[in-house]
Amino acid sequence: MSHSVELDHVGVTFGATRAVDDVSFTVEGGEFFSILGPSGCGKTTLLRVIAGFLKPTEGRVLIGDRDMTPLGPNQRPTAMIFQSLALFPLMPVWENIAFGLEARGIAKAERRKKADELLKLIALEGYGDRMPGELSGGQRQRVAIARALAVEPQVLLLDEPLSALDLKLRQHMRAELRALQKRTGVTFIYITHDQSEALAMSDRVAVMSAGVVQQVGAPRELYDNPATPFVATFVGETNALPCTVKGIENGIATVESAHGTLSGRAGDGLSAGATAKLYVRPEALKPNGGTNRLAATIERIDFEGAFALAHGMAGDGMPLVASIASTELAAAPAIGEKSGFGFESANAVVLPDV
Amino acid sequence: MSDLYRRFGGGLGTLFLALVGAWLAGMVLAPNVMMIDYALRPNLPPSQLGGPNDVYSLDNILYLANEGVHRAIFFKTVWASALVAFITFLVCYPMAFWLAQNATVNQTAIVLLALTIPFWINEVLRTLAWYILLAFRGPLNAFLLSLGIIDEPVRWYGDGGVLAGMTYAYILFMLFPIYNAIESLDKSQIEAARDLGASTWRIHWRVVIPHAKAGIATGCVFTFMLAAGSYVAPALLGAPGSRWFTEIIYNWFFEGGDWNRGAAYALVLLVLCLAVVLITLRIARVSLTEVAK
Structure with missing residues (x-):
């Protein structure tokens, strides 16, 4: 060894x-x-x-x-x-x-x-x-x-x-x-x-x-x-949604954001009332399904080969990125269309702001 | 050349070419042709110039070949110049390495300034400073006596004095080419060698010196040529036993009154120096264009 x-x-x-x-x-x-x-x-x-x-x-x-x-x-x-x-x-x-x-x-x-x-x-x-x-x-x-x-x-x-x-x-x-x-x-x-x-x-x-x-x-x-x-944003692509923590239960934090009430896994050092961000990966955002719903207007779709990145703008002016597998591009929302995305709470993490 | 004409036009282009041509003809060709002409002719009184005795021959050069004392001084000048180049190299290499690889920007500026300032003074005066330093009752002997290193004053004038004076006089000609060469060495190469376990000696021998070879060769060529053609240092710091070949040439011109023989001697010195330089470069596998850079 x-x-x-x-x-x-x-x-x-x-x-x-x-x-x-x-x-x-x-x-x-x-x-x-x-x-x-x-x-x-x-x-x-x-x-x-x-x-x-x-x-x-x-x-x-x-x-x-x-x-x-x-x-x-x-x-x-x-x-x-x-x-x-x-x-x-x-x-x-x-x-x-x-x-x-x-x-x-x-x-x-x-x-x-x-x-x-x-x-x-x-x-x-x-x-x-x-x-x-x-x-x-x-x-x-x-x-x-x-x-x-x-x-x-x-x-x-x-x-x-x-x-x-x-x-x-x-x-x-x-x-x-x-x-x-x-x-x-x-x-x-x-x-x-x-x-x-x-x-x-x-x-x-x-x-x-x-x-x-x-x-x-x-x-x-x-x-x-x-x-x-830092790790959440530097390692891989992510969406960071500003929010305020309402409560934490069984490791799941419920937060209030511009998209309404959302939930995700609670990170270390998170407490109720704290300002935080909810991090969700582009590939965790699905056009249909998911318990947490976000809405955004599609601005452009960047084709990357294996997948495409759909860049959207939420109602509050915050950008949102969702990854769509190339095989499912045909069913993807069109540019300029207002579209809904959803994610499971287990696929998001809430970390307190530093 | 067509580029020159395109950039400056016919008139200015021709002028530049003419100036370069005039410079080459007047400063390089003419003096050398004249020296060769003088060297190959006998020394005659004015009345016989152009007469039946005024013919080209190798007599002046053969005179040197047959004159034992002059011949010995000639060869000594050549190898002593090589020694000067070598000692100057030993002095300059560590400093050049330190300046190029380890010193901070400020340190480099201060050291280079300190080295350059003395060179604003005339070479004769700088050599005179050594003349004073090395005097029999001068500061160096006084200092060594006071430390108890020597019991009685040393006569520095002679081979030692000439060597010291020349080494000092030509430091910059050695330092700058080596400094430039070492500066372009990627520091990570030295680190890689060290990381692989190489000793300091091996790092220099295998990595730094091969990289700086062209710079070292340039410095050695400069120093050797300058030393071989030096007059001030041997004249001031020498002793009768340490005569330099340039002093013999000087004597033919200004004391012997035989310019032809003086020119022949100078020609031999020039040719032999060139030969030494070219052979050295060939052995070191450095091309002349690298030195010219």
Whole structure:
């Protein structure tokens, strides 16, 4: 089993900026763990703290239950894959891959052998003597991964490595990364601002905003049970309906909104009388049925392929988005038509405003 | 060239071309052709110029080849210039790396200003400052004596003094090309190397220096050429035992009164310097166009 990574009340301050504020979570050994957040939320800072490039202002980093806070990146069992990949452009591919072995004083013949094995693993057999500049984006990506794996790290740290690739390649590399992680059993900590990437690949995800971890959980958990308004809006599409809480019973909150009385599952810290928002996903809104009814005038329908997003305007001027499966588009309301949508209370969550 | 005409029109375009042509002819071609002409002719009294003895020959160059002392000084100048380039490199590389990769914007500005300001002063005066510093009863000896590092004053003038003076004089010519080269290195490459467990030495040897090779070669070429053609530092800071080849050339021109032999000596120095530079670049696999950048 690979090492676990534990962050214990980690904080990082740059001058007057608080980049990371009191972050604590544990990544289990062998887990594919993502840190998701918008740019500038402190996720890369956090990754650099784990890698050892940055000493946290406070808190500790434990890798494999050992306190590694004072150690440098070359003394930690971690390997990082940089956003720019940072391949060495003047070394052939095999020397790139074997660089970590070279640093460990391993003989050249053995380095070459190991590099060739790794080239086989990443399906680039026979590319050892090429220069990185002669490879395509996806191939360079794989070389960077092989270079990191060559030192047999316990933890692989990935800093948005797919962001430079086009969509098709990115989807392909996602699957490949996931398969590689399962095969090697190495703990992956993956940084991304792309929520679909995080949801698709990870065992668990930490959502960060403004230096604070908002929620840690499995992708489904984040999507279905967001703990904070930020998570509710950042992870996936959602409709946020302003409302006032009238009462809470059996975990279901009844609220008063511009659409009348609605109900949804009550989030943490919700109390009667509080101003809150009711969050309901576009796919939970159905043209027919549902115990909670909303009305909106359809303004436009954006066709996205598998589904279409119907953008409507409610009576109070609030936008409303419903997702309609492409197979049901024929029965969809027309543009300009006033239409009713409904949702089940179990598919909505009410969170207090912060 | 057609682009030049399209942009500036016939009149202005031709003027620009003429100016460049005049500059090349007057500043580059003419002096060199004259030097070669002088070098290949014998030194004759005015009455015999154009006479039967005024013929082209390699006599002046062969004179150097057969004159043991001059020949030794010549080769010493070449390898000592290489040594100057190497020592300047050793001094500049760490500073250039620090400036390019680690220093803050303010630190870079202050250091570059501090390095540049002395160069607003004439080279002779700067060398004179070293002349004073290194004097037998000068501040350096006084300082070392007071610390007890030496028991009696050291005679710095000579090889050591020339080396120090030249290294100082050519720091910027080495620093800037290396600084520019290292600045363009993506910091994450250094981090990646460190992350993979490389020592500081290996990071520089395998990542930074290969990346900065063209800059290093440029700095070394500049420094080597300037050192080989230097006159002030050896004249002021040298000793009779540390004569520089330029001093011999000077002597032929202004004391020996033999301009032809002086020109021949200068020509040999030029050709050999060029050869050294081109061979070095070939060995380092850096093309001349990279240096010109």
